[in-house]
Amino acid sequence: MNADQSRIDELLARLSESLTVEVKRWVSTDEPQGLSKIVRGALALRNRNGGYFVIGFDDKTLQPDIGNEPADVRAAFHTDKIQGLISRYASELFEVAVVFGKHGGREYPVIVVPDGVRSPVAAKRDLFDDKQNALIGHGEVYFRTLSANGTPSTTLARPQDWPDIVEICFNNREADFGRFLRRQLAGHDVVSLVSALSDLPLGQGSAQNLKDLAIALLQSGQQRFDLALTERKPTKDELATVQRGSWEVALVIDPAQSERLPDEVFFRTLASSNPQYTGWPVWLDSRLFSDQRSAPVVRDKGWEALIISLEGWSKHVDFLRFDPRGEFYLWRNLPDDVSDQIPPGKMLDPIVVILRVTEALLVGPAFARALGWKSEEARLGFAFRWTKLKGRQLEPWANPGVTINAYGTAQDDTVTTFVELPLDTPGSAVAPHVDEATRELFVLFGGYQFPSAAIENWVRRLVERRL
Numbered sequence: 106m107n108a109d110q111s112r113i114d115e116l117l118a119r120l121s122e123s124l125t126v127e128v129k130r131w132v133s134t135d136e137p138q139g140l141s142k143i144v145r146g147a148l149a150l151r152n153r154n155g156g157y158f159v160i161g162f163d164d165k166t167l168q169p170d171i172g173n174e175p176a177d178v179r180a181a182f183h184t185d186k187i188q189g190l191i192s193r194y195a196s197e198l199f200e201v202a203v204v205f206g207k208h209g210g211r212e213y214p215v216i217v218v219p220d221g222v223r224s225p226v227a228a229k230r231d232l233f234d235d236k237q238n239a240l241i242g243h244g245e246v247y248f249r250t251l252s253a254n255g256t257p258s259t260t261l262a263r264p265q266d267w268p269d270i271v272e273i274c275f276n277n278r279e280a281d282f283g284r285f286l287r288r289q290l291a292g293h294d295v296v297s298l299v300s301a302l303s304d305l306p307l308g309q310g311s312a313q314n315l316k317d318l319a320i321a322l323l324q325s326g327q328q329r330f331d332l333a334l335t336e337r338k339p340t341k342d343e344l345a346t347v348q349r350g351s352w353e354v355a356l357v358i359d360p361a362q363s364e365r366l367p368d369e370v371f372f373r374t375l376a377s378s379n380p381q382y383t384g385w386p387v388w389l390d391s392r393l394f395s396d397q398r399s400a401p402v403v404r405d406k407g408w409e410a411l412i413i414s415l416e417g418w419s420k421h422v423d424f425l426r427f428d429p430r431g432e433f434y435l436w437r438n439l440p441d442d443v444s445d446q447i448p449p450g451k452m453l454d455p456i457v458v459i460l461r462v463t464e465a466l467l468v469g470p471a472f473a474r475a476l477g478w479k480s481e482e483a484r485l486g487f488a489f490r491w492t493k494l495k496g497r498q499l500e501p502w503a504n505p506g507v508t509i510n511a512y513g514t515a516q517d518d519t520v521t522t523f524v525e526l527p528l529d530t531p532g533s534a535v536a537p538h539v540d541e542a543t544r545e546l547f548v549l550f551g552g553y554q555f556p557s558a559a560i561e562n563w564v565r566r567l568v569e570r571r572l
Contacts, residue, residue, distance in 0.1 A: 115384030326434030358431030513551015
C-alpha cells in the first residue's frame, strides 16, 4: 500500500469513503471505544487487501472534525503505538504505517494498511467497554463491504462476503506462485507464456461483437463529450487543453443488464468500489468537488460528468459516463500536454500509458463485481484510443529514472486498440492484457516494443500500490 506523502496529500484533498478508504472522527486510542474502531477498521482493510484509515473527519459530511483533535496528534497516533495496538488483536501480524497529511492547515493521521493478505485476519482476543459490552470478539473477522444502498462500511464478515475474502487471499497466493515461476523460467518471456496458457477458447463471432460494441461506445462517448463541452462554454485555455492530445477508454460488460436504473444507489456503489490506485483515479467520483459544474448528472439513462481542473500542479480534463446496462466511458487529456516540464505535443510517457491502462483494467472488474455480474459469466471488452500522436517521441519524462531505447517519431495521429478480459482475471494476471492494449501504440514510435517483463513490473507496482 502506497504510504508516499504525495499520495496521502492527494487522498485528503479529495477525500471520499470507499471499500479501501475508511474515514472516522477523532478517536482516543486510550479508550476502548476508540481502540475498537481502529482495530476493527485495520483488520477490515487488511482483509480487503489493504487501504487507508483516515482519522479526524466526519464520515458522513467528510468535513474536518474541528476542536476534537488531541493536543499532540503525532504522539497520539505514533506509528509504534498504532502498530502495537493492532498487533495485540490481529491473529496474523502485518505492518502498518501512519502518515500525517495536511488539510486546511491542520495535520491528520492516515493509517496505511498494506496489501498482500494470504489468509483471513481475525481478532485474537476480546475487548469490552466499561460496562462489559463486547466491542471486539475473539475469532471475529471484519471486512469492508457495501450495504444495500451502496455505502461502504466495516462490519463482521457476512456469508456473502466470504467468496470475496477467499478470492482476495487466493489472488495474492497466485501472485506469489507467479513470482516463483518467473524465477524458475528466468530469461524466458513469461508474460507471453502465461498469456498463451490462459487464452480462452471463445468464439470469434462473440469476441468480434464485443469489440464492435466497445469501439462504438468510443464514438458515442466522444459525441457526448462534445455536447457537454459545448454546454460548458469553455474558456480559451480550457479549449486549448481539450484540443491537444487525449486518451479514451470504453468498457462494455457482456451480458448487459437491462433493468438497473441510474439511481443514487448505482452511483454510490461505483464510487465506493473504485480501488483508487492513483491520486486522480479513472472514473473518479466528483460529487464533492468545489466546482459544482463538475458534479455528475443523470442524462439519457446514465450518469455523466465533465471535470475541468487546470489549477495547481496537476491539470486534468475528464469526461466520464456510467451507464447501468454495463457501459462505461472516459475521455482524458494527455498529461504530456499540460506539464510545465515539457512543451505540449512533443512527447508521450510510456510509463504513464501503462499505468493508466492497467488502472482501467483493474477498476472495470471492480465495478462489474460490485454491480452483481457473475465471474463465470461476464466478459469485459475494453477499447482504448489515443489521439494527436503525430510528431511525438516516446520519452519517460515523468519517470526520469527510466531509460528506454525508442528513437522513432510517430507518423500516425490516432491509434485504437481492444482487449477482452474475463471478469475472474486476478489483478496479478493483467500484465499480458496491458501489453496487448499498448503494443500497437508503442510500435508507432519506430517499431518500439516495450519489454514484457518491464510491463509486468509496472503493473505489479500499481497493483501493490508501490508507485
